[in-house]
Amino acid sequence: MEIAKKITLLFAILSAVIISLLSGFVWYFSNDFAFEDFYKRLEARVNIAAQIKLYEDDNNDVYAKMRNQYLERLPAEREFIIEAGKPEIKVDRVLPRSFYDRINAGFTARYRADNHFYAGKYFKNPQKGYIVIVSANDPVGFRELKDLQKILIIGFFLSVILSFLVGWKFSNYMLMPLRNVIKSVKKIKAENLHMRLDVKDGSDEMSQLAQTFNNMLNRLETAFETQNNFISNASHELRTPLTIISGEVELAMKAKDDSEKQHNALLKIKDESERLNTILTSLLGLAQSGFNGKNQPWEMVRMDELLWEIKDAVNQVHPNSKIEIDFSTLPDDEDLITLRVNKNLIKLAITNVVSNACKYSDYKPVTITLESKTNLLSIAITDQGIGIPESDIQHIFEPFYRASNTNKFKGYGVGLPLSLNIIRLHRGSIAIKSKEGIGTEIKIILPIKG
Structure with a gap:
């Protein structure tokens, strides 16, 4: 798989994970906050119902009138006043044991089944103890959460698609310098080792990569030039002193009775031998310098x-x-x-x-x-x-x-x-x-x- 595709896929996966976490965060707190107000309205009705039904007060008629006149009835609102301690508790559905355990512990209990909400609390009048439960539906809040759920799901898929497209463009943009390097390197062959990559100003990885390639090309060019020079020059430079030495040896062999000529020939052979040694040393040094010095x-x-x-x-x-x-x-x-x-x-x-x-x-x-x-x-x-x-x-x-x-x-x-x-x-x-x-x-x- 190409690097651009890998980057795009990884970018899309990371974006999907981040968007999922964000959507879950939004959904959790929206779900919590959306029903908090409705629960408080139910709890207010629990307190009013207990006041009106369980306690004898001269103001109860006033409370009942104000409740009917100013406090709207919630959809499917129902009140349940149950005598505490009865083994069978009857409401419109079976509520979990934890709901009643919380009431018996002295707290206000809450429960939701789909769009139907319950709030309950324990009250005690001078005669007996009672459990007051109020239930109702919240179609508006439930519908808003359903709409939010659809928006989050649609937004998730659109965001993933958008992140994939952006990631594709982003990866292509970021890898463009690398593609240019690859394109330039492909043009460089043994016959044009003098070519170099264009190094942009800066210290980023692409500039370092191009500079590294150029350094490598410098070493390669030096090695190639050294090899070519060694081959082309060695035969020419070595042949000359060897030819002279060979000629002087023949001259010395012919001049058997002329010691002066033999002496001069031997001096010439000595000079050319030293010259040959110097040339060989220089050629070897020139050849060795073409490597990396390791x-x-x-x-x-x-x-x-x-x-x-x-x-x-x-x-x-x-x-x-x-x-x-x-x-x-x-x-x-x-x-x-x-x-x-x-x-x-x-x-x-x-x-x-x-x-x-x-x-x-x-x-x-x-x-x-x-x-x-x-x-x-x-x-x-x-x-x-x-x-x-x-x-x-x-x-x-x-x-x-x-x-x-x-x-x-x-x-x-x-x-x-x-x-x-x-x-x-x-x-x-x-x-x-x-x-x-x-x-x-x-x-x-x-x-x-x-």
């Missing part, structure tokens, strides 16, 4: 402290580097610079960017600026290096791609793609601004709340 722990990390660790790490590799860290815009609340990250991966990503900045600026000063605002933390790495040609900027995150002005610098074009994959795993992004001959600024943006 093999490594995620933890809360203060990013200002991590930047000091990165500065020390880069200084060890590039002793001539000049790295300055700018904390002038840091907030007072340390929670705004503390992120839940995979520390090893995020450290690798930022280290790659900082190391590139130092290398491609001939070790001129590199500034790292940490800033936190609007639930985002940004790390800007600014150098005064060679910059990136405008035509190359769109390709620098492609594996093994190197800008056209980097020929004199050693590298393999794997660092930035690896950093991008890692930042994507953390639901972040990388922005770049560069001008050839002036310098480059790369800004890493990460969400503060995961």
Whole structure:
């Protein structure tokens, strides 16, 4: 059964239960209040009948006259005056034992059979005790209750039908965003993983669901790109050093009597072997970064402290580097610079960017600026290096791609793609601004709340 139908059915059932309880509440108190007045009129007649019939009083004639003149007779009204203690009590019907027990206890008793009402009370004159009972019909009150009963029954069914229709409209309205999500997800296939769901502003469940799908698509796209890049680049990048190694081995084998040529060949083989090892390490790192990082722990990390660790790490590799860290815009609340990250991966990503900045600026000063605002933390790495040609900027995150002005610098074009994959795993992004001959600024943006 579809969720919309389940919601509609549940809504209709709950509405029926609530309406039933409300109708029962109305019926119970209407039934109680409708007959209360009539019982009081009967009890007044019980007292008047006892006064007139059982007590000798000079005013009894006046009471009887006023009673006949001003007190209307109720439909089918009858009076019964019974001597107390008689085993056989005769009225127009057999009344329950509880009715007489209440009278004998000194209270006014009430009883109703359909539309016929009874009220009775015990009285004692100087000679004997008597039970006075007055009975009558109440056609008006009974008819009003019957009409109320019909109204409640009709209202119940109409309300249930209306609640079903409203529930159907309501469920369709509430599930419309979910249907849109399903419709959008069905359009996304392996060949268009770049598509994303439209995330509305807000923190409701639909927005969270869409954002969760987008995060999953980010990871899938990264994994697909990593796989494709690995396959397409591995064969090309690995073939070159292997070809060189193979050629140098053949050259060394031919130059049996020339030790200098053999030595040069072995040096070339050593260099290409190291290059091959570096490429393999980079490819494996690039491939592993395409997964979700569950093999490594995620933890809360203060990013200002991590930047000091990165500065020390880069200084060890590039002793001539000049790295300055700018904390002038840091907030007072340390929670705004503390992120839940995979520390090893995020450290690798930022280290790659900082190391590139130092290398491609001939070790001129590199500034790292940490800033936190609007639930985002940004790390800007600014150098005064060679910059990136405008035509190359769109390709620098492609594996093994190197800008056209980097020929004199050693590298393999794997660092930035690896950093991008890692930042994507953390639901972040990388922005770049560069001008050839002036310098480059790369800004890493990460969400503060995961």
